[in-house]
Structure formats: structure tokens, C-alpha cells
Amino acid sequence: MQIESKKQIIKRRKEIEKELVEMLKKTESDFGLQDIADVIFFEEDNDDMMKAVAMFDRGGDASELSDILELVSDAWNYFPHEALDGLSPAEKVLQYHNKVKK
Helix, strand or coil: CCCCCHHHHHHHHHHHHHHHHHHHHHCCCCCCHHHHHHHHHCCCCCCHHHHHHHCCCCCCCHHHHHHHHHHHHHHHHHCCEHHHCCECHHHHHHHHHHHHHC
């Protein structure tokens, strides 16, 4: 994860949001983008990422599952988490790098 600026993070988050909406439509999921964002924001245990993956589950093939896992992983890294004071892991990495540079 190469993070250079907050603007870059926001741009990537918007791209991921579009990809999630497309995947939700493709898999004919009953869930929406906000459902995924909520699972990520309000994470409580190690299984929560799989809750987001399950929102796309329609029993597709291995390549579809691989695409879903990659997309949810990206969302996990670029969407805000309550446990990180409303920041995403990418924002925390940027924050750390900016602090180290000083």
C-alpha cells in the first residue's frame, strides 16, 4: 500500500465504492454499499471481514470469489474504522509516515 496523500486515499476510496456497487449488482446481492461500510466501520472481531465477503456470496466460481476477496480487502484498507478513530488503515499509514518524516 503506497500512500502519498489524503487526496490519493479519497480518490482510491471512491474507485472502490464504484467497484463495490458494480459487484453488488453483478452478484445480485440484497445488500448495499452502506451495509459494507457499516460492517467495516463497526468491526468487532476477526470474522467481520468475512461478513462483508458473505454479502456477495451467490455460490460463484473460484475466480469470482478471488475478485470479491480482493475488493473487500481494498475496502477494508481504505474505508474508515471506528476503532481507528474514524480513519482508514491507509490514513493511519499516511499519518505514521508523516510523523516519521518530521
